[in-house]
Amino acid sequence: MPSADNGPVVILAGGGCLPRQLADHLLSEGRTFRLLAFRGFADRDVRARADAVVNLLDLKAIEAQLRIWKPALITLAGAVHRPSAAALFGAFTLFANRQEIRTIISKGDDNLLRGAVSILEGNGFRVTGVHELMPGVTASVGVLGRVMPTVEDRAVISVGFRVLQALSPFDVGQAVAVSGERVLAIEGPEGTDRMLRRTNAVQRHFFLSRPSLRGALVKAAKAGQDLRFDMPAIGPRTVREAHKAGLNGVAIGAGTSLIVDIDETIAVADRLGLYLVGAIPPWQESKIMERADA
């Protein structure tokens, strides 16, 4: 059994500042950890303080490293669902041909990450979610900043959640931009930031000048999503991009989404006049009801 209760937490570090935040959190708790950064994904400063840097698709190297460290727990922190050219270049050297990579990737983000987790578990490792190690990082229910959403804003949020619910059986993004009853954009493999930039372009096309249409970014984990990987996340940059896209608020699934750098995220929302709401998506509500009934 490679997992040992007295072993370190291993952070498999993808993009963004979440790996750094988690590392700092574990440090503050005095918990032993190792940082394994994915080449082409992890930020430069995360790579700089990493104990090892590996290629995302080099499962042999990852496993060998894990067997040395004997982790109590492994967690995936940060985005890895948009392999960059650099990451794939690395991976190409390990496979017979590009077709193999294409086959893996064509099956979608969900399958890719689910596959990685089940390989790790199949090898006896214990995999946990970032939210289990750092509970305060998930969005709580309610209005998180100073700006209150209006009744109309709440209707927009509801449309967004319903779109995400309809899409949950499919391997597609976790976010949607809605204005009124109109769906402005649905996230694909490009990620939330790029989707918001597209929304910006659409809005400009409609309104000539700087967009100022009301609307919301709605982001949430899918129904039944394994929160140990690819947990929806927002941060200060998300709020800035939402503002640029002409939206006046951000709603995220409470309890199942991460807010990276929460103080700064709220400060940015307050400064730009956007509401920031943690809400229970409809599919989550019924789950809570079921639990209450049981």
Place this chain on the structure above:
Amino acid sequence: MPSADNGPVVILAGGGCLPRQLADHLLSEGRTFRLLAFRGFADRDVRARADAVVNLLDLKAIEAQLRIWKPALITLAGAVHRPSAAALFGAFTLFANRQEIRTIISKGDDNLLRGAVSILEGNGFRVTGVHELMPGVTASVGVLGRVMPTVEDRAVISVGFRVLQALSPFDVGQAVAVSGERVLAIEGPEGTDRMLRRTNAVQRHFFLSRPSLRGALVKAAKAGQDLRFDMPAIGPRTVREAHKAGLNGVAIGAGTSLIVDIDETIAVADRLGLYLVGAIPPWQESKIMERADA
């Protein structure tokens, strides 16, 4: 009653070459018609041969013109669902403020066009679909070009239709790009061509070089969609963009989608090696079954 049985067909002409194609078709049938082109949408050559050019949102001018012509039938041909800056500039002069326009547009394409049709009908006009006037323009069932889709291709098409089905309650685009089980892009207000350019960018990001991943563009009318306006359409350019996006086929809803310039569309698909398929979407299938049962 403004509609007269011996009156002309009035073509309300939006973008693309469909209005021209319909006008030529009616001409070849010896049917009297009038061409009312929307400023900012109709192509230059359509505007040049139009009997009148109006602003899309200038309902008073449109109605006045229609009362003069006393049409037997009115039909909407060509895209109007992405108001250009020019069109909106025109409209702004007719409304008290931008907010009013924003309110109309925020309700979405469907509502905008449905509203226009019901205003016309409320005034006693008869509105019909392009497919009623030119039956050969809709996609028929089956493989339309020389390239046959494989079993894998058919699985991809099926994912595409299921995504569109899930989204049908919402005001969002009619097309989706799918590769394997992964949804590469869902059309928003930007339209199919721009969605495909985005797919291209996503594919390039994944594969470094010219994309060559298999995948399909799937486009179909929504369940219960009123086919008198905003009928899904493809043409030669759509096939070219799908090819550039790294897709190897196009599937459209048979009977409820238009193929503009069908000979050239098939020729382009054959030349580029893409399959072109007219398929009955799952929600349409059950409808056909219901009818058969009745």
